[in-house]
Every structure is written in structure tokens, then in C-alpha cells.
Amino acid sequence: MPELPEVETVRRGLAPVMEGAVIDHVEQRRGDLRSPFPKNFAGRLAGRRITGLGRRAKYITADLDDGTVLVIHLGMSGSFRIETAGGAKIAGRFYHPRSALRAHDHVVLHLSSGAVVVFNDPRRFGLMDLVPRAELGTSKHFKGLGLEPLGNELDGAALARLFAGRKAPLKASLMDQRLIAGLGNIYVSEALWRAKLSPDRKAGTIATPGGKAKPAAEALAGAIRDVLQAAVKAGGSSLRDHRQVDGELGYFQHEFAVYGREGEPCLREDGGTIRRKVHSSRSTFYCPVCQR
Secondary structure, X not given: OOOHHHHHHHHHHHHHHHOOOEEEEEXXXXXXXXXXXXXXXXXXXXXXXXXXXXEEOOEEEEEEOOOEEEEEEOOOOOEEEEEEOOOOEOOOOOEOOOOOOHHHEEEEEEEOOOEEEEEEOOOOOOEEEEEEHHHXXXXXXXXXXXXXXXXXXXXXXXXXXXXXXXXOEHHHHHOOOOOEOOOOHHHHHHHHHHHOOOOOOEHHHXXXXXXXXXXXXXXXXXXXXXXXXXXXXXXXXXOOOOOOOOOEOOEHHHHOOOOOOOOOEOOOXXXXXXXXXXXXXXXXXXXXXXXX
């Protein structure tokens, strides 16, 4: 599943052609994806101007001029591509085609700018919904989500408050969407390596008994921000289905310090060898020497 940097990369790629554009008409080619489309989905979008494109956790949000928000989740294999009205693809330096099967093009937005935005999803685990802006925070998509890791709220003090007294492993706590929204397996592993913290360490050990931040909390908060920002700058990681909207591959996978490097030496040259563990069917990569 695309993680937060991949979703943010997609949002940034869509923004130049979607923000400010009017949706002339919509081709809705099936009745559902992960869940059914809202009633009269295409009709409610037609004629609406997109006033802004945002992101919350792993969701993309498109504000419309009638106070409605188009909520989008890429699921496991969902992706967007941008075409001109004549059908020519807008390609990047490392353009690679996605699914060649047009049968997987489920939603097509024809915009007043002349751009055509196509949502392709072979596995159909993505979703699109329409939610009133005033009800967005309490909707089924966002209710209960934790802090936004690229927002200003995430710092050492916030992590200490969230994790104080928790006996669960640090990695599991970081991936708890009720605490921090949007962090996934790849970037949690990378952030823990940068902060020199073991994924098996009890989450509560980065805080004092009173919930104050220890140096480990400050280091972890900085590592989370740094790894996410670096991944967004690199266009995300091109693992399996992820591509940017212009077809260009992200290349942050070339900067992985631990993820996918089982058996290789730690980049800190500390004598450690990267190991892999499986937690809840997910692979965790770490260095047993420098991560404590």
C-alpha cells in the first residue's frame, strides 16, 4: 500500500491541474471500488470547481466550491495519471506505463483546463467518497485519526504524551493510526534507524513517568519528520505499484538505510548486520548494534 510520502507526492502532482479547475464531466465506469460510490456521484461532481487539494494521513481531499469534499484513498494499487484532452500522456524523466488495461480506469475527470485525470485501480481497494466539509473530521474516514506526522504538532513532547506508560513495542505504537496518522512500515523502520532506537523497545521508555520527553523522543520526532520530508522530495519509493502522476518513478528506495537490506552491513559501519523480524505479518528491518 502506498505510504504517506507516496500519497503526498500524488497530491502534489495533481494540484497544478486540479486546483482551480472546474470538473466539466465525470466518467464513472463502475458502481463501486472498495465500497459503493455515493449516490449520483458523477452528477454531484459535474460543474463543481476544485478550490483546494489536501491530504490527511493517506487520504487525498479535494475541496469543492459547494462545501463538499471529495475524499480519495489509493488502496493497494490505485494510481492517477494525467492526460491531455487529446489523450497524450504527460511523462516525466523516468516514465513507465502503469496498467495497460483500460478496464482498470474506473473514474475519469474531464477538467476545464483541458486535462483529463484518470483513476486506475486493478485491485479495486481504493475508494472515493463525498463528505460535507463541516463533517469531515467526524466522518468514518477521519474519526479517531491521530496526529499528522508532517504537521507542526508532532514533536518530542507530543510523542512523549502519546507513548507515556505504553508497554507496546515502539514500532507498533508508531504504526497505531489512532496515535499518529499515516505512518507505515517502510518509513517507521527508517525513522527508528535514524533515531538509533530499537523497534522492540517499549514505547513508554522515550518518556518520563510524568509524560515529559526524553532525548529519545526528540530524536525520534526529528527522524520521523526528516525521513518523510526526504521521501516526499525524492518522489516516494517505487515499490510494486507506486508511480507518480506523471509516470515518473520515485527513487527514495535508493536511500533506504535498513528497509529491504537484510544481511547487509549497517551504513553506520558499526559492525552490525541488518536483520529482519516479522511483526503482525509485516517485515521490520533494523540494526541490532546501533538501535537500542
